[in-house]
Amino acid sequence: MKIINTVKELQLELKKQGKKSIGFVPTMGALHKGHIALMKQSIKENDLTVASIFVNPTQFNAKSDLDKYPRTLKADSEKLTKAKVDYLFAPSVKEVYPKGMKSKLKVNLKGLDKQLEGAFRPGHFEGVVQVVHRLLDIVKPTRLYMGQKDFQQFTIIGQMIKNLRMKVELVVVPIQRDKDGLALSSRNVRLTKAKRKWAPIIYQNLKKAKRQVGKKPIEELCAEVMVALGKPRGYKPEYFSIIDGHTLKEVKEWDDSDYLIGVTAVWAGEVRLIDNMILKKK
Ligand code: PAF
Numbered sequence: 001m002k003i004i005n006t007v008k009e010l011q012l013e014l015k016k017q018g019k020k021s022i023g024f025v026p027t028m029g030a031l032h033k034g035h036i037a038l039m040k041q042s043i044k045e046n047d048l049t050v051a052s053i054f055v056n057p058t059q060f061n062a063k064s065d066l067d068k069y070p071r072t073l074k075a076d077s078e079k080l081t082k083a084k085v086d087y088l089f090a091p092s093v094k095e096v097y098p099k100g101m102k103s104k105l106k107v108n109l110k111g112l113d114k115q116l117e118g119a120f121r122p123g124h125f126e127g128v129v130q131v132v133h134r135l136l137d138i139v140k141p142t143r144l145y146m147g148q149k150d151f152q153q154f155t156i157i158g159q160m161i162k163n164l165r166m167k168v169e170l171v172v173v174p175i176q177r178d179k180d181g182l183a184l185s186s187r188n189v190r191l192t193k194a195k196r197k198w199a200p201i202i203y204q205n206l207k208k209a210k211r212q213v214g215k216k217p218i219e220e221l222c223a224e225v226m227v228a229l230g231k232p233r234g235y236k237p238e239y240f241s242i243i244d245g246h247t248l249k250e251v252k253e254w255d256d257s258d259y260l261i262g263v264t265a266v267w268a269g270e271v272r273l274i275d276n277m278i279l280k281k282k
Helices: 009-018 033-045 063-068 072-082 124-139 151-163 186-190 193-198 202-213 216-229
Strands: 003-005 022-027 048-051 088-089 143-147 169-173 234-242 261-266 271-281
Touching: 003 009, 003 193, 009 048, 022 033, 022 124, 033 048, 033 072, 033 169, 033 216, 048 124, 063 234, 072 088, 088 124, 124 151, 151 169, 151 186, 151 202, 151 261, 186 261, 186 271, 193 202, 193 261, 202 216, 202 234, 202 271, 216 234
Parallel strands: 003 088, 022 048, 022 143, 048 088, 143 169
Antiparallel strands: 234 261, 261 271
């Protein structure tokens, strides 16, 4: 695997490769098996795979969060080499956002960025859209790989691609879970032993919601799940909602949509965990 730090070098390298399909997996590093599943799918479906590691400052709400974000480039590049990724693009902030470059992108996200995660992390998705757009512009891939775990993120990026008529196919890879059901995330390592022990309740409650589709009233079910998710010591659910998978709007009746997703964010002590499950898709 070749590690490249500059836009110029990456573009030269990809040009040398000629007409080949390129799969692109953007990440912020601290790679786990969930990321590797994205890499593997890209390798299977494309001639070349480019992964990027860039801790994007514009998507963090708090400077302390940005500073605390794990930076594990050496271990990450070993994992990517093992997975047989062709290129790792690991640029500096200056390389991604050179002076004078227009920073904000005007994309009509149809309000997709305002609810759920957007309500709790103002400006976050603007930063994600900005960096993914910039990285796509640099790599010009055939396919872009993103994880289902960040449901709102890939929906917003899908909207950006559609809105700007970008020539890239978005591929969404299912959530990877630990044996007990906890969705894989770079944040999981920060869970204390006691908090980690209870973490499977998130998955259990998403499964419970799936079993209840069309049965219990949505409002009652969501209220029940909120109580259950707040039971373990130090657990505080921020939201548990059932939404339409296209608009991300809350659904009040089971028949209001053909594409229902259960979504949640829960504080487990100091760690904020998010998860989701497709409850119904026609
Ligand atoms: O999901 C992430 O890791 C980031 O939001 C992404 C898509 C790499 C953009 O910085």
